[in-house]
Amino acid sequence: MSQEVFEKYESNVRSYSRTFPTVFTWAKGSLLHDTAGREFIDFFNGAGALNYGHNPDYIKAKLAAYLESDGIMHALDMYTVPKAEFIEYFETKILAPRGLDYKIMFTGPTGTNAIEAGLKLARKITGRTGVFAFQGGYHGMTLGALALTTDAGSRAGAGVPLGNVTHLPAPYQYGEEFALTYFEDLITYDHSGVELPAALVVETVQAEGGVHVFSAAFLQGLERICKQYGILLLVDDIQVGCARTGRFFSFERAGIHPDIVAVSKSIGGYGMPLALLLFRPDMDIWKPGEHNGTFRGNQLSIVAAKAGLEVLLQDRVEAGVAEREAIVRDFLLQEVANIPGVKEVRGIGLIWGVDLGSDALAGAASKAAYQAGLIMERAGRDNSVLKIMPSLVIPLDTLRQGLEIVAHSVNTALAGVSSV
Amino acid sequence: MSQEVFEKYESNVRSYSRTFPTVFTWAKGSLLHDTAGREFIDFFNGAGALNYGHNPDYIKAKLAAYLESDGIMHALDMYTVPKAEFIEYFETKILAPRGLDYKIMFTGPTGTNAIEAGLKLARKITGRTGVFAFQGGYHGMTLGALALTTDAGSRAGAGVPLGNVTHLPAPYQYGEEFALTYFEDLITYDHSGVELPAALVVETVQAEGGVHVFSAAFLQGLERICKQYGILLLVDDIQVGCARTGRFFSFERAGIHPDIVAVSKSIGGYGMPLALLLFRPDMDIWKPGEHNGTFRGNQLSIVAAKAGLEVLLQDRVEAGVAEREAIVRDFLLQEVANIPGVKEVRGIGLIWGVDLGSDALAGAASKAAYQAGLIMERAGRDNSVLKIMPSLVIPLDTLRQGLEIVAHSVNTALAGVSSV
Amino acid sequence: MSQEVFEKYESNVRSYSRTFPTVFTWAKGSLLHDTAGREFIDFFNGAGALNYGHNPDYIKAKLAAYLESDGIMHALDMYTVPKAEFIEYFETKILAPRGLDYKIMFTGPTGTNAIEAGLKLARKITGRTGVFAFQGGYHGMTLGALALTTDAGSRAGAGVPLGNVTHLPAPYQYGEEFALTYFEDLITYDHSGVELPAALVVETVQAEGGVHVFSAAFLQGLERICKQYGILLLVDDIQVGCARTGRFFSFERAGIHPDIVAVSKSIGGYGMPLALLLFRPDMDIWKPGEHNGTFRGNQLSIVAAKAGLEVLLQDRVEAGVAEREAIVRDFLLQEVANIPGVKEVRGIGLIWGVDLGSDALAGAASKAAYQAGLIMERAGRDNSVLKIMPSLVIPLDTLRQGLEIVAHSVNTALAGVSSV
Amino acid sequence: MSQEVFEKYESNVRSYSRTFPTVFTWAKGSLLHDTAGREFIDFFNGAGALNYGHNPDYIKAKLAAYLESDGIMHALDMYTVPKAEFIEYFETKILAPRGLDYKIMFTGPTGTNAIEAGLKLARKITGRTGVFAFQGGYHGMTLGALALTTDAGSRAGAGVPLGNVTHLPAPYQYGEEFALTYFEDLITYDHSGVELPAALVVETVQAEGGVHVFSAAFLQGLERICKQYGILLLVDDIQVGCARTGRFFSFERAGIHPDIVAVSKSIGGYGMPLALLLFRPDMDIWKPGEHNGTFRGNQLSIVAAKAGLEVLLQDRVEAGVAEREAIVRDFLLQEVANIPGVKEVRGIGLIWGVDLGSDALAGAASKAAYQAGLIMERAGRDNSVLKIMPSLVIPLDTLRQGLEIVAHSVNTALAGVSSV
DSSP states (O other): OOSHHHHHHBOTTOOHHHHSOSEEEEEEBTEEEETTSOEEEESSHHHHTOTTOBSOHHHHHHHHHHHHTTBOOBOTTSEEHHHHHHHHHIIIIIIGGGTOOOEEEEOSSSHHHHHHHHHHHHHHHHOOOOEEEETTOOOOSSHHHHTTOOOHHHHHTOOSOOOSEEEEOOHHHHOHHHHHHHHHHHHHOTTSSOOOOSEEEEOSEETTTTSEEOOHHHHHHHHHHHHHHTOEEEEEOTTTTTTTTSSSSTTGGGTOOOSEEEEOGGGGTTTOOOOEEEEOGGGOOOOTTSSOOGGGGBHHHHHHHHHHHHHHHHTTHHHHHHHHHHHHHHHIIIIITTSTTOOEEEEETTEEEEEOSSHHHHHHHHHHHHHTTEEOEEESGGGOEEEEOOOTTOOHHHHHHHHHHHHHHHHHHHHHHHHO | OOSHHHHHHBOTTOOHHHHSOSEEEEEEBTEEEETTSOEEEESSHHHHTOTTOBSOHHHHHHHHHHHHTTBOOBOTTSEEHHHHHHHHHIIIIIIGGGTOOOEEEEOSSSHHHHHHHHHHHHHHHHOOOOEEEETTOOOOSSHHHHTTOOOHHHHHTOOSOOOSEEEEOOHHHHOHHHHHHHHHHHHHOTTSSOOOOSEEEEOSEETTTTOEEOOHHHHHHHHHHHHHHTOEEEEEOTTTTTTTTSSSSTTGGGTOOOSEEEEOGGGGTTTOOOOEEEEOGGGOOOOTTSSOOGGGGBHHHHHHHHHHHHHHHHTTHHHHHHHHHHHHHHHIIIIITTSTTOOEEEEETTEEEEEOSSHHHHHHHHHHHHHTTEEOEEESGGGOEEEEOOOTTOOHHHHHHHHHHHHHHHHHHHHHHHHO | OOSHHHHHHBOTTOOHHHHSOSEEEEEEBTEEEETTSOEEEESSHHHHTOTTOBSOHHHHHHHHHHHHTTBOOBOTTSEEHHHHHHHHHIIIIIIGGGTOOOEEEEOSSSHHHHHHHHHHHHHHHHOOOOEEEETTOOOOSSHHHHTTOOOHHHHHTOOSOOOSEEEEOOHHHHOHHHHHHHHHHHHHOTTSSOOOOSEEEEOSEETTTTOEEOOHHHHHHHHHHHHHHTOEEEEEOTTTTTTTTSSSSTTGGGTOOOSEEEEOGGGGTTTOOOOEEEEOGGGOOOOTTSSOOGGGGBHHHHHHHHHHHHHHHHTTHHHHHHHHHHHHHHHIIIIITTSTTOOEEEEETTEEEEEOSSHHHHHHHHHHHHHTTEEOEEESGGGOEEEEOOOTTOOHHHHHHHHHHHHHHHHHHHHHHHHO | OOSHHHHHHBOTTOOHHHHSOSEEEEEEBTEEEETTSOEEEESSHHHHTOTTOBSOHHHHHHHHHHHHTTBOOBOTTSEEHHHHHHHHHIIIIIIGGGTOOOEEEEOSSSHHHHHHHHHHHHHHHHOOOOEEEETTOOOOSSHHHHTTOOOHHHHHTOOSOOOSEEEEOOHHHHOHHHHHHHHHHHHHOTTSSOOOOSEEEEOSEETTTTSEEOOHHHHHHHHHHHHHHTOEEEEEOTTTTTTTTSSSSTTGGGTOOOSEEEEOGGGGTTTOOOOEEEEOGGGOOOOTTSSOOGGGGBHHHHHHHHHHHHHHHHTTHHHHHHHHHHHHHHHIIIIITTSTTOOEEEEETTEEEEEOSSHHHHHHHHHHHHHTTEEOEEESGGGOEEEEOOOTTOOHHHHHHHHHHHHHHHHHHHHHHHHO
16 A cells, blocks of 8 residues: 555655655554555554554453444443443452552543643642753643643643643652752752742653663652652653553552553553543542533543453463563663663563664664564664554564564664774 | 542533533433433434434444444544545545645644634744634633633633733624724734734634524624735634534634634544544644644544544535424523523524523523433523533434423423522 | 033933934023023923922922931931831821821832832732733833833843733723723733733823823722732822922822832932832731832932922912922913824823824924923824923923924924925 | 831841831941931941942932922933933943943832843843752842842742742852752753843842852852853842952952943932843843833932942042951951850941841840840841941941940840840
């Protein structure tokens, strides 16, 4: 199939199609297929929206059955059977066993919408306007969330000054200790030029920021400071939640209890649009409809979401992540980290970054990978980090195959440079 | 099924579930069913997202087939077969016959996201920050769109001052002529206190604002002023597009050519989350990825969208709207408008409002309708307008049945008042 | 003396020197003198800062004596003898007889600084961020005040979007009744897109806006609406206070009691920099130093201010204004208003405007006046209004002489046009 | 004289009068006198506005003569003889010998107004909205300048979110090298969340921030980074200019050439209100009147300003500062720095701070000083720094006398603590 129709009619804003210039048809598990009959291993997985891989049969069957039954599809925030079942399952099987007690808010079905809702709630509760977030963070593209987002390209689209947000240095910039000190100093120095914020918004692993894992100690430090000064802690678990880092919530490893959690992407189970905001029950001061959205009640997404959670538990996905994490880590450290020119390899669970230190190198590696049959995104400073994000249930041999391509691509890119 | 799980776990922000306090199970065409076995006629239709009714078989079959085929479900902005087919169909079957030439941008799958993208584009193109919108307008809940949205309840959630938007008086407030004069005066009076805006954002029919139909002449006036002063005209066709007013685009009746059009809700065909931004090809100055979103490539929504357009054309839905519009208009004017206490009946196509002038009266009518088996929303000033928005393909007898309940409910509400 | 030093070294921002291109040396009463020995009648009077004319002997003597005595000159907000005397005099001789009970705040010695202080206070008291002001209004050039100011030229300097202000249509645009209705509608319509403001800021006579006198009834209407909805009424009396309109405060003629009053310009008596903010005693919730400024305690200005008030009372300036107002009104109505091409003559007290309807005409008239020995500013829409603002104590024959030049200049300008 | 009139009528915002609770009458040189006949040594000097002491005879004579001559007093930005003379003198005697070539803009006569003008100009030239400033900085109280100002008390008065400013860590917080690195990183890291700013605003010595002297090397580093990335360097020399640090401009010691310089306070010579903005001639893109202000042409201030510069040169004030600086430094280091409990002594020229580390201690010391006949302000973190700012021409014995009181006061305050 020709790509002409896209070039003619689709806006120039299209992006991934430039990196992966083919037309995709069907997909299953960790494999993508294009109209030319080519097969690709997927280390991209919908930017984290496909933790259970493409079209997993268990969820697919649930969707098909719901569709067939003429179950209500679009319900805004009316009560429905799928929503009741999802809520019950999520509360009793996911939250309760983790000692978490959150109210659930169904926001518009995009991560950015959940973040916008979280900002509203934090500001409403505290009566403050300012919010803190980290350099390197990515939180969405609508105006409220965009003010939190840090990459210059995204921000340039705003067209208006982005305000009410102060960005903290990330721990990988000047060290963890400094990052905590700086955060606390902003609050305690009476000439810092910044007011006490409503919330601190944080990704426990900066994904788009270049796969930077914030340590448990650092996250605990953030929680301590937030509690001490009455700042709400909002974890953006949109990309690295849903077991991506090994546990359902990415913050579990730190033993912290955020006040607010934004969830999206893989919560939709099958790549279906869904987003949730979770928060402490005592914070539920919303008035009816104060934040809403037409598609916050897409029942097919909710059906997929519950089925996804069932997969998570039935298939012991968290344990599977641990197993695969070891494979990825070992491979990257042994086969990639030591390639001359590789700046750093870092990651946790099944999100890993290979930092090549330059846009050109990472671009060359990504291109080589694509040509060798691997779909892999880039992230971070100067787009210089290869982002490795396989499905959490990827077959082990496919995983190894993909990793081999990563090594090959990095070697190719770096060889290309040295030969120049 | 008990509602307890919602009361215990779902945020207080839930809204429609308070007006329609039951648990829905399945739906077909214009009928909703709850767990108690009750049946409701739907004059609400997903706030305009279900123009073809619930679960129409034609689209359902397409969705089931795509699901079954393991077609790629989640693709961000990569090229896919369904997207190619949709774009081609939309351009050649919808746009071209109407003499419209727009580029298509797939934004995050919510109306508010399309509006945010439209604001970014308008500001980027013009280099201006201000935007004009109308009092009574509703354009979404994320921070950029929320600044356009006018109802006090929505705005109260922001928690920060909403800026860069100037609201114009709507034509129903002080007359059309005045509204145009005021708009032009703001631009030409060198002491108006307002800068030349990037765009004027307008709904041709204010839906949430209380079903106010802007006349063709007025819309032409807006276009004339926009053109004269280099202001981009952005039509928010999210709720009243997709043939709701009789033609696919609500602005067709005025013969205008907006620079930007935001489309969502019923474009998803089956209640599926989807949103598009359309704009003149010469305006396509986006950089790759400058506005993005994880779920902008939900293929099931795109499959449903194309199928929805096929329904539109195959079933001659536009003509069907005209037929039903006549029924609704005649009924409301003859049976409702003259009920003592009814302030006004107004509408176009299949969006009609019965203005009862007070929150209490409209609330009573809505409640009576629900008890009589009709789902119907309220809108407008003090929430005092009953909003009648049946499916565009509602069987005529069901339509009449629903209208009878409207008349009954209004009578009940007004009788309740007079008896006090 | 050459003007070269200015052209070489002074910023292009200089403005009046372009209209009156000569170097001034000394001044007395209503006469200005330049280095070439020319004499000019002053109908400009420091943009309203010289109500008692240039260098009045009574005040001059007080200044000289204070200077000679080595009285403290610069005292910030420390207690001083001149300040005690001024406060006492102002409270007992100006406020008390008018039934006004205000606390006095010495702000930085510029009108814009008083406005900034007033905005802070209004926002602090109400906890609201928005403020209403009128189209045509001018309130200062620092960022907070500039957001209130409406002329495009001033606003263009901001370099950032000006926010938190909504501009109301002025009564001369669509009528008084409409202006009041619109104001109230913005507050009561729950879809107006505007939140309840902290304050309404108003000049009772828009001076820079083109000499538009707001009627007593209109001002009373504003006060009524403000009181009803808990909006603070802030009268900017900077240019038209200090008896310019016939009474000390310009709002006296309407019998209203603003919550906050900004005073500057002629309060400095001798053209000395001074600004005050007056407000109801119960509103005095300032914390020490919460708004401050180095020159808020210029004692020479305070000495001049008290002496100015003494002149006001001793010389019965208010009565003198009435006498002169009659002369100006009669002259303008009889000799100018009927010149073909004059659009309107309007004014009150000793602030009058001759509206010529175009920049070019008014520019020509102003130039002709200058050549004939009269200093006169322009204002309003397209800078098309000649602003006549003589000293309040101008000798009657000088006044008549100046008025003759006005008539001559208008005739010249209009003849110039018709001859083309 | 009683203080009752102030307590009854003056706003609670009054501040210094609480620290120095007496009524002042006359002043000369470095001595203040109150109505009770007490004499105080002045180490405060109008917060830096009285570098030549109170009522210096040379300037006084010039003022008296100008007043007597009926020279024009108030002239806005019209050309006058005093202004020509001042400009010429300033350009040829102050700027030219220092190799500086600046255009002069007469802003409203307050420091904050000059800063507002500088912000406008920087934004206008660069087309950018953001500005960088330092933690600890103080730049004024009107809304634009207030966003730069960092102390929590001042900012709390704003009543609206303060935007478009990013505060950098000051060199005394985490070291000079870090401060430079952080500044540059914000610009170069493509995920810093901050856009390239229009300007960097800096005080070379943070006065209100607690007397922190920025080193020459640091200032040079700032200039280098600004030049490299096209950021305008705006030095706020309002408090520490006019020879306070030993040279006329405080930045001379670093050999840098700021793009913009804000000057006020002591430029008024005699405590008279005046403010200037200086900038590179090629930056003079102002339109006439784009920034203005009624009192920007107070001729008495301009007469005083020129006379002040004459004093500066005739009396070799810069050399006198060096002589006095040695006395102060030696005394403080030998007699104060080693008092147990004194945290730090720091300063340059004739601005010195004694950091006592706590509000309570510094308050006690300030009170003790007042009781012993010394007027001395506090500044910095928790208001814990005694700010020593004598006149630049203070007689040496008076200087020593004042320093003895400082030592006495610190001893008293610390003894009071240790005895508890």
